[in-house]
Amino acid sequence: MDHPAVISDRVTFNGTVTQLSLLVDGTLWWPEISQRSFKVDKEVLGFVADGSKIKLKTILEIGDGCSCTGESIAKLIRHDVVFEPSSEESHKLWCHKLGELIDSLGRPKKLFVFVNPFGGKKSGINIFNDEVKPLLQDSQVQFTLQETKHQLHAKEIVASLDVSKYDGIVCVSGDGILAEVVNGLLEREDWDKAIKTPLGVVPAGTGNGMAKSLLDSVGDPCVVANAVLAIIRGHKQPVDVATITQGETKFFSILMLAWGLVADIDIESEKYRWMGSARIDFYALCRMFRLRHYTGRVCFVPAPAFEAYGEPTSYPGISTSKGSISDQIDVEPVNLQRPCYQGPEVNLENLSWRVISGPFISVWLHNVPWGAENTMAAPDAKFSDGYLDLIIMKDCPKLPLLSLMSKLNNGDHVKSPYVTYLKVKAFILEPGPRSEEQEKEGIIDADGEVLARGKGSYQCEKKALMTYDKLQIAVDQGLATFFTPV
Ligand SMILES: Nc1ncnc2c1ncn2[C@@H]1O[C@H](COP(=O)(O)OP(=O)(O)OP(=O)(O)O)[C@@H](O)[C@H]1O
Known part of the structure; x- marks a missing residue:
């Protein structure tokens, strides 16, 4: 190691007196023990003074973890490394230098943590107690x-x-x-400061x-330890936020909007929740064999290089007043009169709009690549490019559809000739009824929740925020900030 040392000492480690150095590049190095070194920023969560000893709380990658696909993946293991400096003076200096280095890394010190006890397999509380809390404690991160x-x-x-009391808000959910948190922050009067909370x-x-x-x-597995580590290490990145507008009602989306097949599978499969995660595959098959087509139109402002998609059209506009209340089903009107975030400041009328008319099997708008852990909906989506990825399927015979749906786990579905895949800056959805049953309408799904529910569609207890009617979406580049692994 050719970096100079910030501190170097003869310490007692594993019963042996040996040299230990903290180098200026943040490496802890035992020069007399081959292969023994730690990068403090990556592997050291924190440390505690334990009498005359110092206990380093480390997290190490062990390469024998196994993913569900059988691939070998690195597993993260908590491990205490204890050493005893040569003197009291040296002990103080070690604590000071290690503290100084960890403080300089910009890690969060205090977090507000939401745990949803009802999300997923209803194990949020256990996940927090067994896997999240120990890592936060090792890192000396306080939490509410x-x-x-x-x-x-x-x-x-x-x-x-x-x-202002917290360095970040974490959702164990x-x-x-997460979408609720983003919406809560953007509905505040001080939304511009609040949304900067990582x-x-x-x-x-x-x-x-x-x-x-x-x-x-960054190639990390989607497991709790890696997600917590990404938060603890404190790296951040901007993420686009899409504003969905209908009249005076707004919903701020960070993940996706779906209408047609994907929305129907996501929402209607709720009735098969007892099947566990198999409910999605089971219900997807049911829907594919009794395929629905939805009439309607989508209008969009294409990103550069995607201008050839669709036909030119003028800005279709969207009224700022709500439709007749009698037409609405289960609607909970949210009238944002307070001076909250109003969406991106862009004059949509002056942009070059294009249109694609239905019937559609599926319309999917994605902000980030993955819609779920096994669904890479939009392989080219970027966190903060200022665009949404639009994935449209108009018609598709059943066999190619089956093969296409099986490619959702690696994103290859977008290469199908039956799929149109492009990037857009703004988007208007004009949802219509099903071609096969004109008296039945569909569901609009935003970030996994029902945004709007049409006549004759799947009903459940949860209220929908919007009506099954025209809605507009515009993107604000990098408005939110997320903790990220690198
Ligand atoms: N204590 C609770 N009881 C019932 N529902 C709750 C409770 N807390 C939160 N919820 C609701 O649970 C819903 C789902 O939450 P969450 O996103 O955490 O899990 P999920 O739907 O299982 O996962 P995903 O969104 O990734 O598919 C949200 O609509 C949320 O408002």
Whole structure:
């Protein structure tokens, strides 16, 4: 190691007196023990003074973990490394230099943590106690824990949380709670400051699309330890936020919007929840064999290089007043009169709009690559390019559809001749009824929750925010900040 040492000492380690150095590049190095070194920023979570000894709380990658596909993946293991400096003076200096180095890494010191006890396999609390808390404690990160008690609870809390007290908000949940947090932050009067609060997500839901997208972007497995480590290490990156508008009602989306086949599978398969994760595959097959086609139109402003898609059209506009209340089913009107975030400041009328008319099998708009841990919906999606990836399927015979759906786990479905895949800056959805049953409409799904539900579609207890009608989407580049592995 050719870096100079910040501190070097003869320490007692494993019963032997040996040299230990902390180098200026942040490496802890035992020169007399071959292969023994730690990068403090990656492998040392924290340390504690234990009498005359110092206990380093480390996290090590062990390469014998096994993924569900049988591939070997690195597993993270907590491990204490204890050494005894040569003198009291040296002990103090070691503590000072290690503390100084860890402080310089910009790691969070205090986090607000939401745990959804009902997300995914209902194991949020166990995941927090068994896997998240020990890592936070090793890293000496203080936390305030809040279990979510009902739908929109996280959003309510975030609306009045003193975010200045925290270095980040963490969701031990699926994507639903994360979306609630983003919406809560953007509905505040001080939204522009609040939305800068770094957000972290620990996979404890059904889909976990955002956690998978962040971890997979550096080749990490989508597991709790890696997600917590990404938060503890404190690296951050901007993430685009899409504003979905219908009249005065807004929903801020970070993951995706789906209409047609994907929305129907995601939402209607709820009735088969007792099947566990197999419910999605089972219901996808049911839907493919009784395929629905939805009439309607999509209008969009293509990103550069995608201008050839669709036909030119003028800005289709969207009224700022709500439709007749009698047409609405289960709608909970949210009228944002307070000076909250209003969406990106862009004059949509002056942009070059294109249109594709239905019927459609599926329309999917994605902000990040993964929609769920096994669904790479938009392989080219970037976290903060300022665009959304649009995936459209108009018609497709059943066999190619089956093969296409089986390619969702690696993103190869976008190469199918039956799929149109492009990037857009703004988007308008004009959803219509099913071609086969005109009296029945569909579902619009945003970030895994029902955004709008049409006539004759699947009904459930949860209220929908919008009506099954025209809605507009525009993207704000890098508006949110997320903890990220690198
Ligand atoms: N205590 C609770 N009881 C019932 N529902 C809750 C509770 N806390 C939160 N919820 C609701 O649970 C829903 C789902 O949450 P979450 O996103 O964490 O999990 P998921 O749906 O299983 O996962 P994913 O969104 O990744 O598919 C949200 O609509 C949320 O409002």
